[in-house]
Amino acid sequence: MKRPGGGMKHNMLKLAITDENALYNSYLPFLKQGGLFVPTDKTYHLGDNVFLLLTLMNDSQKTPISGKVVWINPKGAQGNRPPGIGVDFGEMDKEGATRDKI
Incomplete structure (x- = not known):
C-alpha cells in the first residue's frame, strides 16, 4: 500500500x-471545492485518499464522496478539539456537485 498521499x-x-448547526461546524469553507471535518479515532496521514x-x-x-485528507486533529488535541x-473534495469534485448539495 502506497503512503502518504499516493493513495492506493x-x-x-x-x-x-443531522442538523444545520452540525453542518456549519463540519463544513470547511476555506477549501476551494469545499470539504468536511469528519470525527474519527482512526489514524490517517495528510494526502490519504x-x-x-x-x-x-x-x-x-x-x-458518496471521494476526497483527500488535508487536516488532522489527533487524539488529545489542544482545546479539547x-x-x-x-x-477536501478538491480534484474528486471538480464540478462542485458535492459542495452544491451541501
Missing part, C-alpha cells in the same frame, strides 16, 4: 449530519 489505500468513513458516505439531515440517501480529519 482507500479508507471508508460514514458521516451523518478517503471514501465518505455522507447522510445530510432528513435525506435518507447517502452521498475532537479527533478527526478534514476531507
Whole structure:
C-alpha cells in the first residue's frame, strides 16, 4: 500500500449530519471545492485518499464522496478539539456537485 498521499489505500468513513448547526461546524469553507471535518479515532496521514458516505439531515440517501485528507486533529488535541480529519473534495469534485448539495 502506497503512503502518504499516493493513495492506493482507500479508507471508508460514514458521516451523518443531522442538523444545520452540525453542518456549519463540519463544513470547511476555506477549501476551494469545499470539504468536511469528519470525527474519527482512526489514524490517517495528510494526502490519504478517503471514501465518505455522507447522510445530510432528513435525506435518507447517502452521498458518496471521494476526497483527500488535508487536516488532522489527533487524539488529545489542544482545546479539547475532537479527533478527526478534514476531507477536501478538491480534484474528486471538480464540478462542485458535492459542495452544491451541501
